[in-house]
Amino acid sequence: MCWVHLKQLGERFLSWGSTRRTGERSSPKPMLIHTGKQELWLVPSGNGKIKLSQHFSHNEFECRCGCMEGLVSTELVEVLQTVRYGVRAPLTITSGIRCKKHNTAVGGAKSSWHVPRNGVSYAADITYLRDEDRTDYNVLRLWVLADMAGAKGIGLYANPGRVHIDVRPTGRVRWIDKSWREKT
Ligand SMILES: [Zn+2]
Numbered sequence: 735m736c737w738v739h740l741k742q743l744g745e746r747f748l749s750w751g752s753t754r755r756t757g758e759r760s761s762p763k764p765m766l767i768h769t770g771k772q773e774l775w776l777v778p779s780g781n782g783k784i785k786l787s788q789h790f791s792h793n794e795f796e797c798r799c800g801c802m803e804g805l806v807s808t809e810l811v812e813v814l815q816t817v818r819y820g821v822r823a824p825l826t827i828t829s830g831i832r833c834k835k836h837n838t839a840v841g842g843a844k845s846s847w848h849v850p851r852n853g854v855s856y857a858a859d860i861t862y863l864r865d866e867d868r869t870d871y872n873v874l875r876l877w878v879l880a881d882m883a884g885a886k887g888i889g890l891y892a893n894p895g896r897v898h899i900d901v902r903p904t905g906r907v908r909w910i911d912k913s914w915r916e917k918t
Contacts (some may be wrong), residue, residue: 787815787865795830795858798840802848803833809901810858816883817899819859821875823864828896831855847887847900857887868895890918 784792786806795806818825829849832848832855842848847857860876862868873895880888880899886906889898892913 779854786811789818789825790814790827794827795855797831797836798829799833799836801833801836804831804853804855806830806858807854807856807901810856810899813880813883813885813899813901814858814860817876817879819861820873820879820882823867823872825860825876826863827858827860828856828894847902852912856902857898859891861894861896861897865894870895874896884890890914 786795786808790811792806795874797803800823814825828849831850832842832846834849837846837849848855853859862872873890876897876899877888877890880897884901885899886899886904887900888907889909889911891898891911895914
């Protein structure tokens, strides 16, 4: 499992940080974060958000209860970014990191990959930001692109039409949720 070596991550953030629109040359201040056994360098993008890839920031993945627990697997971010490049439309994360308490509150599976293991979360549910983009066809495009990008777990859900994507280290899983099977 890779969630990116310290140096590699630092360099990547620095290159993104330097392409800010403002034209300023101010270099973002790197920040060292400890997650379980790992040490990670994160570089803020200048707008108070920590950028993880061209289209995703850390705040989008944060646990909805506000606990700020965990970090996102960079392998997952890579898959999501590939999906984003494929659909060429704004996406939104409906559920990212979930602490145990929040996972229980939203009825998540006990062994959900949303819940951090060693401080790292391996799952995110995504859909289109714009309501009008959430057609069955478009939601299925998310599935196809996630599959192409090497996602390990992919699940299809309705209301709103969305796709669960994870990079679990234990193998390939595909499922269609009851909400999608029974939707009219
Ligand atoms: Zn939480």
